[in-house]
Amino acid sequence: MSRIAYVNGQYVPHLDAAVHIEDRGYQFADGVYEVIPVVNNKLIGEEGHLDRLWRSMEELKMAExxxxxxxxxxMREVLRQNGVENGLIYLQVTRxxxxxxxxxxxxxVSSLVMxxxxxxxxxxxxxxAKGVSIITVPDIRWARxxxxxxxxxxxxxxxxEAVEKGAYEAFQVDEEGFITEGSSTNAWIITQDGTLVTRPTGNDILAGITRADLLKLLEQKNYxxxxxPFTVEELQNAREVFLTSSSSYVLPIVEVDGKPVGNGHPGSISNDLRGIFKDFMNN
Structure with missing residues (x-):
């Protein structure tokens, strides 16, 4: 079955989907987006993702x-026409x-594609099961x-840069030497005493929906x-390291800047957290 896209009120073959050359998303990156995971026909964190989409539009004074x-x-019609029971749906709104x-x-008049x-x-x-490697890079992004x-x-x-160095992800480092987040993920460490640490939300990181859902689960489980904020040194000396994102959920990290985390294998706590999150998605 060929893929179908939604473009401003029309369902069209994916290969034929297009917007005008003067769409401000194309010329100015004047747009916002969301990626929502789908598991067994369920949109995971749907309310949080759409809340964040509306907030992003409001912050940029963009009409819904x-x-x-x-x-x-x-959204559900796009999933139905594409036969997606497990996957991702992408939404983009431009001015x-x-x-x-x-x-x-x-x-x-805002443009909408899915x-x-x-x-x-x-x-x-x-x-x-294998875990992934990451590198650290300077954070050169804008302030919002x-x-x-x-x-x-x-x-x-x-x-x-991560790909060229054989890594899965890059954790970004601010001017004071603290990790902000990954290039497309939120960053976490587990200290030697088992404490989970992640940067608080603010203008300097994206408030990840998977991150927020995991925090609720951690509170319920009394973690x-x-x-x-945590430093690069804390990252390199952590008991365990993992990331969260809509596409990877909870993903163990086994190597940082070429050096193993712990014994170089996914840690027990990270594995437990992935299991907890999978149960959450499947319920």
Whole structure:
């Protein structure tokens, strides 16, 4: 079955999907987006993702492309037409099409596109069982990382550096030597005494939905958690390290900058947390 995309009110073959050359998302990265995981036909963290999408639009003074309930209906139709039971759905909203000029166009009509794709649970489990490696890089992004903007070039450069060094992800480091987050993930460490540490939300990181859901689960399970910045040195000396994201859920990290984390294998706590999160998704 060929893939189907949604573009401004129409369902079209994925290969034919297009927006106008003067769409401000294309010319100015004047847009926002969300990626929502789908597990057994269930959109995981749907409410949180859509809340964040609306917040991003409000922060950029961008008009909503449609009301929330109709948008939810379109999302499900995109999934149905693509036959996606396990995978990801991508939503992007831009300020729309207008003659190229920096100021916001008057009476702009926002553009909305959606795509969906299948993913392999088996491949994800194989990756988690082995664990992944990361590198650290300077954080060169803008000051409003809390907005899920399509302006991702610094993230792309960080991820590309990771790929070129044979790593899965790049954790970014601020000017004071603290980890902010990954290029497309939230960063966590587990200290030697078993405390889970992740940076608190603010303008300097994206408030991850998987991160937020995991924090709720940790509170229910009585894990010890500290919301604070942590240094590169703490990262390198941690008992365990893992990341969270919509596509990877909870993913153990076994190597940082070429040096093993612990014994170089996924840690017991990280594995337990992945199991807890999988149970959450399947219930």
């Amino acid at each position: 492309p449609m009301k929330r309930k109709p948008l939810e209906m379109v 729309g099409v207008a003659p190229r000029d920096h100021p916001f166009p008057r009476d702009a 795509t969906a794709k299948k993913t392999s649970p088996e491949k994800a489990e194989a990756k988690a 990382r809390d907005i899920k903007s399509v302006s991702l070039l610094p993230n792309v450069l960080a991820k590309q 010890k958690v500290e919301l604070r």
